[in-house]
Amino acid sequence: MAHSHKHEKPVETGPKSRLISLVAQFDDPHALVVACDRAREAGYKQFDAYSPFPVHGIDDAIGIRRTRLPFFVLAVALGACVFALFLQYYVNATDESPIFPGYKFFISGKPLFSLPANIPVTFEIIVLSSAFATFFGMWILNGLPRLANPLQRIPMFRRATNDKFFLVLEAKDDKFSENRSRQQLEEWGATAIEECHEDLTDQKIPAGLRRAGILLLFALLLPPALIYRVSGMTYRQPRLHVVPDMDWQDRYNPQTRGPNIGTPERPRPLFADGRAMRKPVPGTIARGDLTENDEYFRGYKTGTAPSESQSGPYAAIQDGMAAPETPPEPEWVDVFPEDITVDADFVKRGKQRFEIYCVACHGYDGNGEGLVNQRAVSLAATGDAAWTAAKSLHDPAVKSQPVGRIFDTISxxxxxxxxxxxxIPVKDRWAIAAYVKALQKTGIKSPADLANDQGTATPAGN
Ligand code: HEC
Structure with missing residues (x-):
């Protein structure tokens, strides 16, 4: 077995390898603390102590300072805060960049950039990056990742987990000098001293591993390269179908030819008449589809709807004549449909729904001074938004409309x-229409109207 010798090759400590530290062994924890004190007093900064169990007072003896990690995390968090705000400003409020323009969406006249709305995203980004900064900052400050520590190759040092105590003086310390430091360690009571040398043997990654790594790197580049390659291609065949059963399922439209359950040579339809589907039983009405009643569901008298050729965007083009000024309208109902009883509760319901759906634009009194409308009008004035002012419901042109027409506007x-x-469900739409009618009956166009109204009782002393 001549080969077995190879594996027992002693660790190389030839003249080439650099001394990185002196390892001193002590027999009891007290001796270690005293030695650490002495080392610190002698001006050493780069040294560490190893013991099988926590030793009381060792932190102070070594002079361990508080970690700098919190400052590191704070810096990253502040950076993340600035980044998150910038990102949201860039994405939401700018579209000038020629390379990556943002999305300047105006939504209900809301501002493009507003701090309160940006807090959640900013908060999340700060939390995420602080977590990463804590985790990886701890690694960096601890000098990780480190696959092997040269101290582990000193046989004596293994007892650091058993019954001995060690003080390790680093050679990179300014105060370090091989001979003097060794003398000092002896003076401080070390029972054994060993040199720890830089490991020269396993510095290089084995060639095989390196080659495998390079191969893996290229393999990782393949998917994006493939995606880039095929993204601009056109195909005659369909793309890859992962679940063909779902992409090509048997599906038949009503009233079309049904499936053939025979063979191509001897066809046999599923149903005797060859249709894909049975006709519904006479008189069947699909659930929720009974909307025959034009008055109730559409607000106009049955049968008065303009026909397709009379309305719609292409009507005029089809007929070869100029488009009419106002498109033809059906005959709106001017009394509430039979199914509806207008009473106080109904109007109250309408008021409540009106305040949910309409007030934002038309205002509580219906004069069109809703907050959304006000803001949009002010933005439109500076050219920051396109907006048509909400109509006043007291406008004579609106006031004269039959209730069916109001219902149609809401619908x-x-x-x-x-x-x-x-x-809004049908019945609630009628309730809102009733409330709009009630509002119009008040005839109040603006608060000033109340002050100028001479006809009604005015509070005394006014
Ligand atoms: C987002 C804002 C907004 C909301 C909410 C809104 N409206 Fe309007 N409404 C408008 C604007 C704007 C006009 C004017 C349209 C035009 O003339 O171009 C208008 C016009 C009208 C008109 C007059 C239509 C006509 O014939 O000229 C009525 C009636 C009306 N709204 C009722 C309602 C009711 C009832 C609600 C609640 C269900 C409602 N609106 C909700 C913006 C709004």
Whole structure:
């Protein structure tokens, strides 16, 4: 077994290897503390103590200072705060950059950059980066990652986990000089002293490992390179289908030809008449789809809706004539539909819904002074937003509208006002229409109206 000798090759401590520290062994914890005190008093700064168990007073003896980690984390957190605010400002409030323009979205006239709205993101980014700074800062301050410590190669040092105590003087200390330091250690009561040399043997990564690493690096580059390569390509065949069953499922539209459960040569349809689906039982109505009643669901008299060719954006083009000034309208109902009883509770409900859905723009009194409208108008004045002022519901043109028309405005919107059909149930829309009518009956166009109103009783002394 001539080869076995190879593995027992002694650690190289030839003239090439540099002395990095002197390791002194002590027999009891007290001797270690005293020696550390002496070393600190002698002006050494770069030294450390090792013991099998925590030794009382050793921190002070070595002169360990408080960690600088908190300052490191604070600096990173402040940086993250600035970064997060900048990021949000850049993304939300700028679109001038030619390379990565931001998204300058105006939403309900809200400001593009507002500190309160940016706090959550800023907070999260600060927490995340502080956590990373703490974790990796601790590594950096501790000199990690370190795969091997040369101290571990000194046989005597192994007893540091058992029954001996060690003081290690680093050669990089300004006060260090090999002979004098060794003398001092002896004076301070060391029972054995060993030199710790730089490890010259395993400095290099084995060639095989290095090659594997380079290969892995190239392998990691492959996916992004592939994605980049195929991203601009066009294909005749469909792309990769991971779950073909879901991408190509058998699916039949109603009233189309049904599946063939026979063979191509001897076809046999699933249903005798060849259709994909049975006809519904006569008189069947789909759930929630019974909206036949035009008066209740659409606010106009049954059968008065303009036909497709009369309305819609292409009507005029199709007929080869100029577009009409005002598109044809159905005949709006001017009394509430049968299904609705207008009483105090109903109007109250309408008021409550109005205050949820309409006040933001039209204001509590309906004169169009809602907060959203005010803000949007002021932005529009400086050219920062496009906005059509909300109409006053006391406008004679609105006041004269039949209730069916108000219902239609709420349902489908009007010009720049959006539709509320999907948010507000039918009955509530009628309730709001009733409340709008009630508001209009008050005839108050502005608070000034009240002051000028000579016809009604004025409080005494006014
Ligand atoms: C986001 C703001 C906004 C909200 C919320 C809003 N409106 Fe409007 N509304 C407008 C604007 C703007 C106009 C004027 C549209 C135009 O003339 O171009 C308008 C017009 C109207 C008109 C007049 C339509 C016409 O025939 O000229 C009525 C009636 C009306 N709104 C009722 C309502 C009711 C009821 C609600 C609550 C369900 C409501 N609005 C919610 C902005 C709003």
């Amino acid at each position: 489908n919107g009007r010009a720049t006002m959006g539709p509320y059909k999907d948010q």
